[in-house]
Amino acid sequence: MYYVYRISSSYDGFTPKKIRKRMKDERYLEYSWNQYFDQLAKGDIVFTFFTGRGVLPGVYLISKIDEIKEGKKAKGKVLEYNMKQPVIPLEEFNRIKRLVFTRPRGSVFVIPPSVYPIFEKTLSKQVLSDIEIFEKVDCRNCSFEEDFRRCPIFSPEYLVNWNKEVDLRIPGLNGIVSPFWILPKQSWWMKLSYGSHNISKIFYAFKSGYDLYGRLFAEGIIIAIKRNEGFRRIKFDLMTNIPLSPEKEAAGESDRVDLICSVLKSVIGVRNIKNMLVLSEPISRRGYKFMGKTSSDFVKDYFRFLEWNKNLNLNDKKVLIVDDVVTDGKTLITFAKKIHKRYPKAQLYAATGGIMAKKRNMTHLAVKRYQR
Numbered sequence: 001m002y003y004v005y006r007i008s009s010s011y012d013g014f015t016p017k018k019i020r021k022r023m024k025d026e027r028y029l030e031y032s033w034n035q036y037f038d039q040l041a042k043g044d045i046v047f048t049f050f051t052g053r054g055v056l057p058g059v060y061l062i063s064k065i066d067e068i069k070e071g072k073k074a075k076g077k078v079l080e081y082n083m084k085q086p087v088i089p090l091e092e093f094n095r096i097k098r099l100v101f102t103r104p105r106g107s108v109f110v111i112p113p114s115v116y117p118i119f120e121k122t123l124s125k126q127v128l129s130d131i132e133i134f135e136k137v138d139c140r141n142c143s144f145e146e147d148f149r150r151c152p153i154f155s156p157e158y159l160v161n162w163n164k165e166v167d168l169r170i171p172g173l174n175g176i177v178s179p180f181w182i183l184p185k186q187s188w189w190m191k192l193s194y195g196s197h198n199i200s201k202i203f204y205a206f207k208s209g210y211d212l213y214g215r216l217f218a219e220g221i222i223i224a225i226k227r228n229e230g231f232r233r234i235k236f237d238l239m240t241n242i243p244l245s246p247e248k249e250a251a252g253e254s255d256r257v258d259l260i261c262s263v264l265k266s267v268i269g270v271r272n273i274k275n276m277l278v279l280s281e282p283i284s285r286r287g288y289k290f291m292g293k294t295s296s297d298f299v300k301d302y303f304r305f306l307e308w309n310k311n312l313n314l315n316d317k318k319v320l321i322v323d324d325v326v327t328d329g330k331t332l333i334t335f336a337k338k339i340h341k342r343y344p345k346a347q348l349y350a351a352t353g354g355i356m357a358k359k360r361n362m363t364h365l366a367v368k369r370y371q372r
Helices: 016-022 090-100 113-126 198-207 211-227 246-250 256-268 285-290 295-305 330-342 364-371
Strands: 002-008 028-031 045-051 058-069 073-081 108-110 175-177 238-241 271-273 277-279 306-308 318-326 347-356
Touching: 016 058, 016 073, 028 058, 058 090, 090 113, 175 211, 198 211, 198 318, 198 347, 211 256, 211 347, 238 256, 256 271, 256 318, 256 347, 277 330, 285 295, 295 306, 295 330, 306 330, 318 330, 330 347
Parallel strands: 002 045, 175 347, 238 271, 238 318, 318 347
Antiparallel strands: 002 108, 028 073, 045 058, 058 073, 277 306
């Protein structure tokens, strides 16, 4: 979750100029969160807002909770601070102030999801990634190397029971499978955070660049295919990937979907056509939210930016489309629509490394399981 921690400097004696003095190892701050926070979890973001006599009001400090300590104290890793001027300009912050400050002075306030974009915009400027890899497992040298399926990640606790737990329809696809539920970074309806859910921690580490987890998600997809009656008898003619956005490729970001495909092709023996469709322009769901654009705008532009890179006849072919995660299926819907425009008789299926655990994707049974 995101919080605003408001400090009245004239009352508390803590001014922006004293931030450095309060930091430990020039990286960490300690919060006595039992006095202010109702709930706090590892990975939560705290924006400290200073006000009072002699202080230009604004957010001078951003930290990420790194450790929950005994005595209801918490250690925050400082992401950004400025002792002279606010990190978030006051005029920008004032536009959403009335939506955040609804409780008495001196409290901590939960930031509602409707005003996330301004805070995430600031975070994206200050921090390369708000995901950190706390644990690393070298799957190539794992003790389960000889019998990889014995890895505890493939236990029923993490695997999706597709027939009973998923409520996701994607037009244009004959079917879709995914092995794992992935918890959103901020979940308002379940108490379990992604930081305490092993497969979600592994997934976010994979997204932040720890490539060795690619094998886990590829093996998970293989298990999901074999567990799904509608999939396990299909002999796919070829598979292809959802393409990496050009600006991510230019920045040297690893192609996570291609990593998954490289394992899948050797295990299930399917011809892999890398980048059958490519993006001509940079595009991202998060970026469109920042700009105030709708999902319909994203779908329309994503379809327009997708261009054919390989000349293949896909009519009557069984094609497996691979992605790293599915949230609401907008990318897969658009990708399938692009293929069907040229090859209306193509039989399209999809597999993803994970599916976001959101209420609209889950049956009542699955929601109850994760609320527990």
